[in-house]
Amino acid sequence: MKYNKKFSIGYPSFSKDPSIFYETLKNSSQQYRDEIFDVYFSDPYKYTFQGREYAYGDVMGAGLNQENIDYLIKIQNELNIPISITFNETYPNRELTDDPEVLHGFIKHLQKYYDLGVRSCTISHVHLMALGILQHKFPEMLWKNTVNHIITKPQQVVDYHLMGYDVINLDRSLNRDMDMLRAMQPLRKKYPKLILSLLVSESCMPDCPFKVEHDTMNKNVGWNYWDHHGNVSCKVWRHQEFNDLPRVGTEMVWGDKKTFDEYSDLVDYFKFSGRMQSLPNASSGKPQKFIWSNIAHIKGQNFLATYHDFDNVIKDEVNKWAFFDSFTDMMNTVGDTTVISNWRHIRYCDVNTKPDWKHVEWIDQQTVWRQKKGKALNIVLKTCKNECWDCHACEVAFGAPKIDSLIEINRDVRLLRGHSDHFNGLSDHLKGSESQG
Numbered sequence: 248m249k250y251n252k253k254f255s256i257g258y259p260s261f262s263k264d265p266s267i268f269y270e271t272l273k274n275s276s277q278q279y280r281d282e283i284f285d286v287y288f289s290d291p292y293k294y295t296f297q298g299r300e301y302a303y304g305d306v307m308g309a310g311l312n313q314e315n316i317d318y319l320i321k322i323q324n325e326l327n328i329p330i331s332i333t334f335n336e337t338y339p340n341r342e343l344t345d346d347p348e349v350l351h352g353f354i355k356h357l358q359k360y361y362d363l364g365v366r367s368c369t370i371s372h373v374h375l376m377a378l379g380i381l382q383h384k385f386p387e388m389l390w391k392n393t394v395n396h397i398i399t400k401p402q403q404v405v406d407y408h409l410m411g412y413d414v415i416n417l418d419r420s421l422n423r424d425m426d427m428l429r430a431m432q433p434l435r436k437k438y439p440k441l442i443l444s445l446l447v448s449e450s451c452m453p454d455c456p457f458k459v460e461h462d463t464m465n466k467n468v469g470w471n472y473w474d475h476h477g478n479v480s481c482k483v484w485r486h487q488e489f490n491d492l493p494r495v496g497t498e499m500v501w502g503d504k505k506t507f508d509e510y511s512d513l514v515d516y517f518k519f520s521g522r523m524q525s526l527p528n529a530s531s532g533k534p535q536k537f538i539w540s541n542i543a544h545i546k547g548q549n550f551l552a553t554y555h556d557f558d559n560v561i562k563d564e565v566n567k568w569a570f571f572d573s574f575t576d577m578m579n580t581v582g583d584t585t586v587i588s589n590w591r592h593i594r595y596c597d598v599n600t601k602p603d604w605k606h607v608e609w610i611d612q613q614t615v616w617r618q619k620k621g622k623a624l625n626i627v628l629k630t631c632k633n634e635c636w637d638c639h640a641c642e643v644a645f646g647a648p649k650i651d652s653l654i655e656i657n658r659d660v661r662l663l664r665g666h667s668d669h670f671n672g673l674s675d676h677l678k679g680s681e682s683q684g
């Protein structure tokens with residue numbers, strides 16, 4: 248079985264070398280490339296309205312320069328992988344639909360990409376979609392809504408689809424609500440053009456109370472959320488000692504092959520976040536290829552850019568690892584009990600290095616997912632709806648203290664692992680006050 252067009256991936260916007268993503272993709276196996284539904288990116292529309300500067304498009308602050316955009320066009324034209332321009336900001340810029348000059352400026356901005364062959368676009372501005380002018384001007388475009396619309400029910404899917412969205416990005420909360428995904432299946436029969444996508448990687452707090460404000464605060468050009476309000480939201484509870492508990496984010500858990508296939512049957516493709524990543528330059532200086540890889544657990548490995556460069560991992564004699572040239576190769580080779588969600592798509596290594604999976608059994612056995620309690624948790628997570636306050640199954644499986652809300656982690660900074668200077672400072676401050684007290 249092949250898993251073609253199964254993954255939508257973000258363009259790693261903060262890579263130092265603008266050619267690295269394109270070149271590495273070019274060197275990857277054809278099967279790896281066939282598995283990509285599209286590569287999404289953003290180029291915010293900047294305009295002036297009533298004497299002030301605005302931008303519409305990117306909630307993450309991951310816009311690209313022209314050199315990166317040129318490489319993206321090459322990915323579509325030369326490698327036949329669709330690229331998808333993303334306007335996912337949920338701030339309701341009223342002038343986008345109200346002011347003819349601003350609206351026509353946006354159409355011109357999008358026209359540039361349409362003329363270059365882009366046929367896929369995320370539009371968060373619902374009133375703009377309802378106008379119908381975009382569908383009229385760009386008749387071949389595949390329209391996506393944004394995952395930030397928080398679509399959780401079949402009726403919402405129908406409402407957005409009939410407004411003109413071909414792809415419905417479902418809310419990540421459905422990663423923990425398979426019953427609701429099943430309830431959506433009749434829609435796929437009734438609306439044959441409907442495409443369902445599920446966001447499977449995002450290290451955000453489930454149903455985060457800060458989300459609406461975070462998503463709409465980045466309006467001020469040149470102002471960065473993470474230097475300001477981010478210091479009292481996710482920076483406080485993220486990357487702490489128990490960061491690996493599924494309840495700490497909305498990351499999908501596929502504890503085995505059967506679980507992956509179950510979810511895969513319920514949606515058309517899976518979306519990985521990744522635009523905020525920076526791919527490091529290859530340590531070997533040789534041509535690289537993307538691989539699907541698994542490393543015996545290293546705390547914080549997702550946050551260390553160096554682990555993208557898999558040649559580093561291969562050289563390291565301490566860590567055990569495994570990799571394949573494609574997801575399909577991995578699924579068709581490893582045993583049924585392999586922990587699928589531990590495999591990563593974005594690491595790369597020397598093109599001449601041969602796939603190797605001799606340690607995969609050992610690696611899996613080091614994880615909680617191969618123990619009885621992990622297997623039980625894998626089942627609970629399919630339908631738990633992240634009602635953690637009354638469940639605590641994650642804490643029990645991982646041997647962590649029970650907490651009712653991630654917000655509580657604010658209150659005991661001694662648990663923080665200290666990934667940022669902010670916390671080191673905060674921890675030192677607390678230690679100081681404890682010794683004084």
Ligand code: SF4
Nearest residue numbers: 494631634635638641
């Ligand atoms: S509801 Fe339970 S199983 Fe689900 S994420 Fe929360 S603690 Fe884990």
